[in-house]
Amino acid sequence: xxxxxxxxxxxxxxxxxxxxxxxxxxxxxxxxxxxxxxxxxxxxxxxxxxxxxxxxxxxxxxxxxxxxxxxxxxxxxxxxxxxxxxxxxxxxxxxxxxxxxxxxxxxxxxxxxxxxxxxxxx
Numbered sequence: 001x002x003x004x005x006x007x008x009x010x011x012x013x014x015x016x017x018x019x020x021x022x023x024x025x026x027x028x029x030x031x032x033x034x035x036x037x038x039x040x041x042x043x044x045x046x047x048x049x050x051x052x053x054x055x056x057x058x059x060x061x062x063x064x065x066x067x068x069x070x071x072x073x074x075x076x077x078x079x080x081x082x083x084x085x086x087x088x089x090x091x092x093x094x095x096x097x098x099x100x101x102x103x104x105x106x107x108x109x110x111x112x113x114x115x116x117x118x119x120x121x122x
Contacts, residue, residue, distance in 0.1 A: 003050045005030060006060060008043035015067065019045065022063055028056045 008016055023030050023045070029052065035043040047053055078084040091098045 001050060002031075003047045003053050004044055005047050005053070005056055006045040008032070008045065009035070018067075019060065019063065022059055023056065026055070026059055028052050028059070030056075 006019055020032075029048045030045050031048060033041065033044050033046065035041050047056055075084060
């Protein structure tokens with residue numbers, strides 16, 4: 001019976017490609033499902049043979065730990081060089097979107113507070 005190994009929703013393309021290559025390299029028998037035409041299905045990598053799960057899980061855990069370490073290293077390097085992304089950079093890239101998100105957050109904070117204050121007055 002098939003067993004879910006790795007969900008692909010919101011996974012960067014390079015990571016998905018590296019995971020596929022890792023599984024192929026170690027001769028893990030898997031198949032992939034897509035999100036479908038409307039994006040409502042679960043894109044994932046599935047094992048055909050459940051007995052390979054411990055081996056595949058160990059491979060993925062090692063890979064993800066190494067990828068996480070590389071990402072932290074890259075962020076530290078960029079931060080030391082002063083090239084990491086800041087909120088000001090986000091604003092410069094998309095000022096309308098940035099302001100819209102700030103407005104949405106303010107509205108989402110205001111509405112419950114207004115309700116609580118009105119209840120306390122009664």
